[in-house]
Amino acid sequence: MAGVNARMVRAAGEVADGLVGHPLFTPEYLRHTVWPALQAGADRAGHTAPVPVAGYVICAVDPDEHHARRMAAAQIAFYASVKTYDAILTLHGFADEARSIRTARRTGDLEGMVDAVSDAMIDTIAVAGTPEQVRDQFTTRWAGLYERTLLYPPSFAGPSATTAVLDAFAPLTSTPVT
Template sequence: MTDHAGTAATTLGISTAGLDLEASVALAAEADAAGVHAIWTSELYSMSATVSLAAMATGTRRCRLGSSILYGVGRTPLVLAAEARSLDKLSGGRLVLGLGNGTVRMLRDWHGTDPSAPAARMEELVTVVRKLWRIHEGRVHHDGHFYHVDITPTGDVRPPLRECIPVYLAGVNPRMIEVAGRVADGLVGHPLFTLRYLDEVVRPAITKGAGRMGRRAENIRITTMVIAAVDEDEEQARRDAASQIAFYASVKTYDRALAVAGFAAEARAIREAFARGDLEAMTAAVPDRMIDAIAVAGTPRQVRDALRRYEGTVDHVILYAPTLGLAAPRADRNVRRLVAIATAPRDGAR
């Protein structure tokens, strides 16, 4: 990646979201051998990102390994910093630590955490993790609003493999995106992001956050997840993409991103269908223009062509294969097609 979008070709990575641990490890090894720039894993209530990253680190040699995302909430800063140190060592310095909170409901009902002030909590968490990264230098003391840490290390604490760890934050609404500008090295954009949202909301928020801390906004790398559905049957690929878009659009948290892109009415129709339990109607409520603005879908050539819109606009694109409603063999074929797409020559790109 480069210091800011536009100075070099946008790189491509692949998400393992939706795959089980065995499949994720196999995909990472295949992608690494093919020369994919980065592999990204995620976590939910049934999958640990740190375990996945450790397993993928042992089967890869060159690609960056990132979390998109790993829950910051639910882990103490000490545990998070220790896990990151170990993962970076295991991978030979290839870790990108992507952190996020999830939605308010996830904070409250999944993690049993007070969902108030999530952006302020995340800003403090990153600050403490960076202090703990350097615990080999001596006592770490922090007495903040959300976290209290007072540790004086004993014995021989070796320094980490790298002086600092790249930390990316997941953000959708401006306040959290500002936090990325204030304290992080990059942003992990949501799969519902459009180029319009990136221009009108994301970049101004990063600039605002960076400016308040005396940082340069162009040094905050913009990474975004893009739903990528590949099939020789173009219409099948577009239906797969529409289903994944509808899944995310059913969550009210993402209303702003959809409204800015001009899809407020579609979001309402999707949520109404979701309330009825009508999954087919949810997918049908996603029009072609919404697919084309949010996802890349179609034959391999069509997907490669569609990805050109991100060149020079973001630093890194994470290709995210749909899994909702797809039988395992078809989902597996789709994500493996992304390996070829991510390594195909692109107008002088890598």
């Protein structure tokens, strides 16, 4: 079952076999909101086993670090343009950026949306940069947090973005990256 905010995550803990987390999830949001809500739902239903979480991590890879970060910023802006994800953005102090993104969206200013995503947002939410940088970022911030990590290339960037992610992480595993 998918869920973002505490009520839906709690429902997943109560009735589902697992949770699929959102690409805007962060390690801090997992610790602060997701895991406690999952546990509360599981406790309410009398489940004793932990509820597994599969989670997306926005992953933008390019030999040009700036280009990779712009791709990540565009994906973050897409999601941050709606209020559904305010709990995550507010936890990290990104309310001003979210307002700027939404203002740009209302006027159809796609570049303004991307420009409103701060470096701190990219560094908190995504892994972005050269292949070496994203592997290091992943290992430092994300490794081991999810039972299944789903590396999520920017959805608008086409097949080459997916290939770049697969190529960047292939050295770390002998099994397919999911």
